[in-house]
Amino acid sequence: MPSQKPSYVLVTGATGFIGAHVVDNLLARGFSVRGSTRSKQKGDQMKAARPQYASKLDFVVVEDFTQIGVFDSVMDGIDAVIHVASPFFYDTTNNEQELILPAINGVRSILSASAKSGSKVQRLVMTSSFASVVSPSSTPAPEFTYTAANWNPLTYEEAIDPKSDSVTAYRGSKKFAELAAWEFVKEEKTKFDLVTLCPPMVFGPVVHPVPTVQQLNESNMMLWGVAAGVDPLPVTRVPGWIDARDLAEVHVQALLTPEAGGKRFVAASPEPFSYEYAADIIRDEFDWAKETVTTNYKMSEKPSASYGIDGETVARELGVKYRPFKETVIDLVRQIRGLTI
Template identity: 35%
Template sequence: MTRPETPAAKSKGKVLLTGGTGFIASHVLDSLVDHGYDVVVTVRSEEKGRRIEKSIDNALGVRVSFVVVENISDDGAFDEAVQADPPFDYVVHTASPYQLSWEDPVRECLDPAIRGTTGILKSIKAFAPSVKRVVITSSSAAILSPPNHRPVYDETCWSDSTMEQAKDPRQTYRVGKKFAEKAAWDFVGSEQPGFDLATINNTYTFGPVPRSLPHLGAVNTSNQRILDLVEGRMRAGIAPTAPVFTFVDVRDVALAHVRAMTVPLAAPGSRFYVVGGYFSNPRICGIIRAAHPELAAACLPPPEADAQDDFPSDHWAFDNSRSRDVLGLQYTSLEKSVGDTVESMLRLRSAGGKA
């Protein structure tokens, strides 16, 4: 993070940020502090909160504190967290589980995603009347309808996923994201709270690993394919890219959250489809090979593998004009996103944070 003009510079407002140790939340935290906000981060344990504090420059630490919320699915989980002195102006809700397999999809994914979202909105309405706006991290999973894709996707699109599909662990995440976001919009529509709502529907997200990441073994799911290349796990052949071929850099996602807190919204709020471009695993491999010859020799497959691009010729298109026009986003290229991600991984590895 860059330094404010002075550590005691006047705050632009106070923000509650949930899911503070998450990949996206860590970058939202950076962006909020860079823009002059005071931030209270929710974490699941004291240890995780201390890890965040330790990772922040001392000059910026005055802007950041944390509060423990152990289980966001519990009734009233956020009742105490939303109460502060001075009170909160905004809430950014990023907390939601993401993994590729579940032993109990309802308990591990759907409940935290849906009940956690409605729960925090209820708490804000009841105990934090000062909050002007809530920004929720949704997902492109709430927009896309595979395998029957539309020719072009934008914020008007909703996934055709059903609750029945959530029983399939491969579908649980995207079902949860759709119904969590639906629940948020339904709450605002029926309860008419004193705040308005914006959602960030970001696609597959790459970018530098968080400063508070303890080791590369804890890297987020979307960055895992980059780490697999860096660690030589695709040396025998590049893994298939499917099912996702769109990406966005996490710093663009973070900036989208911060700007969505304050921009004028079309009543009763706005969705923002945040997607920067297309990618494939062979393209990522080529970028790493060009920037890091030492990795090419030791970890990457032969150069001809880069030419075997599995990007589909009939891939659907996306319209991200609302995010560019309303939020002013200028999207980071795949080359820079991958390059900066690799550099952050190498720094952590050199510091002893091996996978």
């Protein structure tokens, strides 16, 4: 439990989609931030885009975050950590090597640096995922609501099975990385406490360097694909979502709320989404999209969720409000359209 408010926060994955929003939320609240990245160029670009925070923001390059010890030398003065970095892509050739082991070893590496003697870290907030909560192969009753008490039943063997697809492997990477974190704090009796956050799909405008549309992060690429005209529309695997700006707020509130220590939270808007609903919004809002968005789908007023996802606990305990899906879609599509013309 943090005894006092942190002042200097290390954010891993700071040059990624969600990490950059977390950096901005912390800076706006007056914290000093150290971002870790694999790319000096992206770190330099993020800093250059925030001249007003020149004295509050620095970046360290950690090329391979899976090696124990790589974070040890960047912990000077750091009194809190938000661990966002983890591989999130589906275009893999070896699921265990590219997704699962890096996710788990990255967690062990940042936790071990935070636990080193002399460390001032009081709390570590970790971005896990609803992928570590949901049981994808079962069909729950419509009245069933997933909460932070649920765990994906996927086994390690299933996750690394070469016959498993990369979506299954990604789900395993998040589950086993999160379990590794909980196990670490328990076994090592760390002085810092842990909070894990389990968001479903995360969408929203980007504030990290995205040189070309092809380099958009995985989740936004799915949504942008609807605007760009993919046909058929993507399958809505999980009906839950959250705006990246709201999720950044959840991360920072999780860091600052004393009672959050030792807890796991599902962070999800209560409003269900589907790619069909996104297509409706985009066609309604943007004239140019009437030419691009496929009509090869059934229009829907608003999607109804096949099961519930408890985002209320986060709203109540961490004091976070969720944006409407429509706003998120419009903000993202307007921004990315601007990159393409």
